[in-house]
Amino acid sequence: AQSVTQLGSHVSVSEGALVLLRCNYSSSVPPYLFWYVQYPNQGLQLLLKYTSAATLVKGINGFEAEFKKSETSFHLTKPSAHMSDAAEYFCAVSDNTDKLIFGTGTRLQVFP
Amino acid sequence: ETGVTQTPRHLVMGMTNKKSLKCEQHLGHNAMYWYKQSAKKPLELMFVYNFKEQTENNSVPSRFSPECPNSSHLFLHLHTLQPEDSALYLCASSSSSGLELFFGSGTQLSVL
Numbered sequence: 681a682q683s684v685t686q687l688g689s690h691v692s693v694s695e696g697a698l699v700l701l702r703c704n705y706s707s708s709v710p711p712y713l714f715w716y717v718q719y720p721n722q723g724l725q726l727l728l729k730y731t732s733a734a735t736l737v738k739g740i741n742g743f744e745a746e747f748k749k750s751e752t753s754f755h756l757t758k759p760s761a762h763m764s765d766a767a768e769y770f771c772a773v774s775d776n777t778d779k780l781i782f783g784t785g786t787r788l789q790v791f792p
Numbered sequence: 793e794t795g796v797t798q799t800p801r802h803l804v805m806g807m808t809n810k811k812s813l814k815c816e817q818h819l820g821h822n823a824m825y826w827y828k829q830s831a832k833k834p835l836e837l838m839f840v841y842n843f844k845e846q847t848e849n850n851s852v853p854s855r856f857s858p859e860c861p862n863s864s865h866l867f868l869h870l871h872t873l874q875p876e877d878s879a880l881y882l883c884a885s886s887s888s889s890g891l892e893l894f895f896g897s898g899t900q901l902s903v904l
Contacts, residue, residue: 723895
């Protein structure tokens with residue numbers, strides 16, 4: 681069975697600081713991995729996805745994530761946080777079926 | 793209209809009421825999904841439809857009844873709900889490859 685663990689339900693950073701949101705996965709098959717973002721009162725929007733090509737994946741809004749098989753991780757990073765990055769971020773895993781398993785989410789706060 | 797549209801945005805209902813949530817996608821996708829989002833819990837996959845056929849029912853109580861009349865429309869019929877069913881209900885769609893979900897803004901449901 682597949683699962684996703686997001687370490688830290690809340691992360692706070694200062695504007696301009698590095699953003700690091702952690703995600704570890706468990707999968708019995710080579711996984712497809714995703715990061716979604718949810719702004720207040722909205723649905724989820726895809727930030728980036730890993731589908732067995734390059735291990736470093738670049739997404740929208742300056743975010744990127746690196747697939748590390750040895751660590752079963754897919755952490756999300758951004759070099760410099762903006763106030764507009766404040767949102768909830770969800771990591772998800774799929775085995776290329778129509779099922780996407782989500783983590784519990786990490787709420788990112790950005791302080792001026 | 794583009795993307796995935798959900799109506800209503802907010803719904804308050806008593807435990808004896810019957811109501812329906814509506815989802816419409818304008819992306820030409822073949823798969824549609826219902827997810828339940830509760831505070832501090834992972835997104836819960838409820839139902840999956842592929843080409844109008846239900847392919848997943850994730851042990852959802854019978855008081856939730858999905859309907860998919862065509863690939864563009866998805867309904868969730870609600871009856872005799874419980875207060876613990878209060879949550880944000882998200883609809884999503886994807887192409888037949890199922891690798892990326894496109895979400896609506898959700899219906900915030902409160903059961904009194």
